[in-house]
Amino acid sequence: MNYGNLIRIALRALNNNKFRGFLTMLGIIIGVASVIAMLAIGQGSKRSIREQISEMGSNMIMIHPGQGRFGGVRQSAADMETLKIRDYESIRREVRLIDNCSPSVNASGQVIYGANNSPTTMYGINRDYLDIRKLVVEKGEMFTDHDIATSAKVCVVGTTIVKELFTNGEDPLGKTIRFDKTPFRIIGVLESKGYNSMGQDQDDLILAPYTTVQKRILAITHLQGIYASAVTEEASEPAIEEISAILRQNHNLAADEEDDFNVRSQEELSSMLSSTTELMTVLLACIAGISLLVGGIGIMNIMYVSVTERTREIGLRMSIGAKGRHILFQFLIEAVIISVTGGIIGVLLGIGASMVIKYGIGWPVYIQLYSVVLSFLVCTITGIFFGWYPAQKASNLNPIDAIRYE
Amino acid sequence: MSNTIIKIVNLKRDFKVGSETVHALRGITFSIEEGEFVTIMGTSGSGKSTLLNILGCLDTPTSGDYFLDGISVREMGKNDRATLRNRKIGFVFQSYNLLPKTTALENVELPLLYNPSVSSRERREKAIRALEEVGLHDRINHRSNQMSGGQQQRVAIARAIVNDPVILLADEATGNLDTRTSFEILTLFQRLHDEGRTIIFVTHNPEIAQFSSRNIVLRDGHITEDKTNSSVASAKEVLATLPKENE
Known part of the structure; x- marks a missing residue:
């Protein structure tokens, strides 16, 4: 047919x-x-x-001190001083599945420039932090490893800080601001990221060398946290396991003891x-x-x-x-x-x-x-x-x- | 001597209804020669519809032989019978059975669409010629729902003759029409007959017999009467005596 x-x-x-x-x-x-x-x-x-969520950082892994006990009294996690520079160094040295790693110490306080002041948080970190949190220095530059080694009083600020302090449109680069009582010279301004999904202003921050924050502001020797980024999203889980193993070893934890730290990945947060x-x-x-x-x-x-x-x-x-x-x-x-x-x-x-x-x-x-x-x-x-x-x-x-x- | 178009021998057709067997046709024998205009009459239940279905190759007999144009239909399969219907038979139904919302031309072309040996140009030409023959050359592109009953039946007749069949089978073709239109259609059948076509007209209306050349009467599955009509009345003349529609 x-x-x-x-x-x-x-x-x-x-x-x-x-x-x-x-x-x-x-x-x-x-x-x-x-x-x-x-x-x-x-x-x-x-x-x-x-x-x-990924705006907050890529494949980010967050390590914080965990709860611990001193003689049967449970301590709040923030008071724990279990994370040390040594932990950061061994993670950086031994974990292959991460490409960036930064110590973290934060201080809240008032930032002052001339007649203006504003409450903010100063993050003590290293250069890797920019990549981990997907931050970009728009003007000026990031502090160097030398600044970290010398606990230099330099900082990189977010745009909200610039807006609050430099109300007459002055160029913030090179200006000295005070955080609490310590003077910091502004060497860089971050690109604006706006608000995140939880309504936090992601531009309201000051970045400074962690050594500076540790010594000159907080007067502590331990770390409040360690941030790292896994090489890929899939690498997050194995990286977390590696990190946990290293930390347990560093902290001399016996097999039956609880972790005295918390390792969380961004996936957990996003899920x-x-x-x-x-x-x-x-x-x-x-x-x-x-x-x-x-x-x-x-x-x-x-x-x-x-x-x-x-x-x-x-x-x-x-x-x-x-x-x-x-x-x-x-x-x-x-x-x-x-x-x-x-x-x-x-x-x-x-x-x-x-x-x-x-x-x-x-x-x-x-x-x-x-x-x-x-x-x-x-x-x-x-x-x-x-x-x-x-x-x-x-x-x-x-x-x-x-x-x-x- | 003219050709024998239809030859049936001792034709029987039984239907099984539940556990009972109904004998619709109980042994029928007759032949129809080329150029005859035969009316087959009978009351309902006489078996005339069954006979028509068998003659039209829609149904097969239980026993007996049926030759259409020299071809034995009895042993044929469904598909071969379909082809046979397509090439050798033209059907005209009581209720026209045109495709709805379809133009006269498309309706008439339909049988040729199922014949792959006909080219599209040939198909169109043949369809237009058939429509001219039934007097509808000015209605070629009218849709079936835009035409009167008589016009629709003319389209159906054009469709039946478009494939140049050896036999034209009409099943109560005037049954749905008023008297005047009925005679118009009968006139058309008579003209087709005069042009040499073989026509079988199945009806229960005894008046129609006088316009055919031969009349077969069925009753209870038997032929009770089969006689040639020597004085065929002219439907055209009767039509002339009828009052005009618009009077």
Whole structure:
């Protein structure tokens, strides 16, 4: 048989029943579009949270002193003095899965310049800290290892500090500010990072050599924390294990003793924060799944009904010489055209709706290829199957019964 | 001597309804020659629909032989019968059975679409010629729902003759039409007959017999009467005596 003719027959049948074809398509269009849009919203919010977390630093590993006891009295973690420079040095030397490592000591206090003052936090760190926290020195430069070795009184400030202290637009570079009673010379200004997802101002900080903060401000010899970054996201977990092993060894902990430190990775933080969005994504996926199901049932119904109501037509076609497989092929082509066209329109509409949500409402939206492919395939396959199934039955009909069908 | 178009020998058709067997046709024998206009009459239940289905290769007999244009249909499979219907038979139904929302031309082209040996140009030409033959050359692009019953039946007749069949099978072709339109359609059938077509017209209306050249009467699955009509009445003349529609 000439398949060109059969395709022509199918196209004519579709062309003569545009409204029915459109109704059938509508189910597919809505099914596909809603799934794409909903998954895009879910993915979008998940990604936006992940982005905000990675802004805080890349593959960051945070080491803090843990709770400990002195003679049965539990101590608060902040009071513990278990982390030493020696720990930092051995981590830096021995752990291969990290590429950056910085000691950390913080001091809160008032920063003063001329008549202006502002409460802020001074972070005592080394140069690696910039990479770990994804900070960039915009103007001036970062302090050097020499500054660290000499406990130099130099600092790099965030833009909020500049705004608070240099109200008349003075250039902060080279100026000397006072933190508590200690003078610090500003040698660099950080690029602004804005607020993080928890509403903290990420520009309200002063960076100084950790040795300076230890000796001149806090007068301590221990560290309050150690920050490191793993070489890759996957390396975080093994890196944490290595770090733990080194610290336990350094601290002479017996096998049955608890860790006197805490090592946490950014993944833990992000998984904690994204559990809410995870829930939302699951919820949206459920709704999307249901709309896919409802769409599928709609497609099923209209396909089934449209073939059933065309029983007489099938009978007629058979009586004038159509074979069973001609009927089947015609309906299959119709179903494929309707389903694929509907699927494509649905994909476009879904992407369009996502864009409207993104730019119109301003929600974070991310369209994933798999959601497009999945919804398109599910809907078109449903459409084609439920076009094929009743057509299969119809093509086996006795033409006498079909043509007298009421 | 003219060709034998249809030859049936001791044709029987049984239906199983539950545990009972219904004998719809109980041994029928007749032949139809080329150029005959045969009416097959009978009340409902006489077996005329069953006979028509078998003649139209839609159904196969339980026993007996059926030769259409010299080809034995009895042993044929479904697909071969479909091809046979496509090439040798033209159907005209009581309820026209046109495709809805489809133009007259497309409806008439339909049988040729299932015949791959007909090119698209040939198909169009043949369809237009068939429509001209039934007097609808000015309705070629009208859709089926824009036409009257009589016009729709003309389209159906054009569709039936477009493949140049050896036999034209009409099943109560005037059953849904008013008297005047019925005679118009009968006139058309008579003209097609005059042009040499072989026509079988199945009906329960005894009036129609006088317009055919031969009348076969069925009752309870048997032929009770089979006679040639020597004085064929002219449907055209009757039509002239009927009042015009707009009067």
